Amino acid sequence: xxxxxxxxxxVVGIDxxxxxxxxxxxxxxxxxxxxxxxxxxxxxxxxxxxxxDVAYARFLLKHLSQPVALLRRMWTALRPGGLLIVEDADFDxxxxxxxxxxxxxxxxxxxRMIERRGGDHAAGRKLYSYFLExxxxxxxxxxxxxxHYEGEEKAxxxxxxxxxxxxxxxxxxxSRDQIAAATVSLEEFTKDSRTLIFGPRVFQLYSRK
Ligand SMILES: C[S@@+](CC[C@H](N)C(=O)[O-])C[C@H]1O[C@@H](n2cnc3c(N)ncnc32)[C@H](O)[C@@H]1O
Numbered sequence: 164x165x166x167x168x169x170x171x172x173x174v175v176g177i178d179x180x181x182x183x184x185x186x187x188x189x190x191x192x193x194x195x196x197x198x199x200x201x202x203x204x205x206x207x208x209x210x211x212x213x214x215x216d217v218a219y220a221r222f223l224l225k226h227l228s229q230p231v232a233l234l235r236r237m238w239t240a241l242r243p244g245g246l247l248i249v250e251d252a253d254f255d256x257x258x259x260x261x262x263x264x265x266x267x268x269x270x271x272x273x274x275r276m277i278e279r280r281g282g283d284h285a286a287g288r289k290l291y292s293y294f295l296e297x298x299x300x301x302x303x304x305x306x307x308x309x310x311h312y313e314g315e316e317k318a319x320x321x322x323x324x325x326x327x328x329x330x331x332x333x334x335x336x337x338s339r340d341q342i343a344a345a346t347v348s349l350e351e352f353t354k355d356s357r358t359l360i361f362g363p364r365v366f367q368l369y370s371r372k
Contacts, residue, residue, distance in 0.1 A: 213241075218247050221249075246369060268345035288366060317360050324349060
């Protein structure tokens with residue numbers, strides 16, 4: 164996005180996680196981008212009426228207990244003619260062929276973790292109704308699926324399960340032994356080039372002000 168709007172335009176990226184922001188800052192530096200600023204902030208505290216031509220959120224709304232409130236602020240943040248773009252996943256679409264117990268375990272525990280923290284693992288399919296509830300007119304809607312037989316994206320469920328092990332245990336959703344057994348199963352499955360993982364359904368919406 165920073166490249167698209169250069170040299171006259173600039174981009175502000177917001178996340179509350181300093182690790183993610185560190186990675187983003189590094190990526191921007193490696194690409195020689197000077198027109199992007201990153202802010203560490205819970206989006207609940209973000210409010211900048213009439214300040215932007217585009218407001219975009221990806222894979223964020225499913226983590227929020229009040230997604231409609233954020234949509235309203237994103238809409239308010241736009242200047243007339245501005246574009247609101249939101250993408251989010253519906254994890255019920257995550258599956259595999261053949262079926263794998265490790266992947267089913269990941270889906271169950273990850274969804275439960277999102278919900279314990281006030282989010283909704285199926286937020287994607289609800290985005291359209293969120294837009295209407297926020298009073299944002301005529302969103303354009305599309306749906307994207309993905310299929311993986313190798314590579315980094317096929318390994319996303321496995322790396323997410325590994326990265327969230329401590330949180331799953333501390334939330335009391337599963338034991339370390341259960342996670343270890345699921346990880347072994349999912350790792351073997353991910354490495355096997357004959358198996359397929361179908362990514363979560365991704366809903367994409369936009370509206371112009
Ligand atoms: C699945 S990641 C998506 C990251 C990035 N938007 C992307 O599309 O690659 C979800 C991100 O939402 C951030 N997040 C969750 N709740 C948040 C909140 N209340 N305020 C700001 N960031 C939040 C997390 O820190 C995490 O980086």
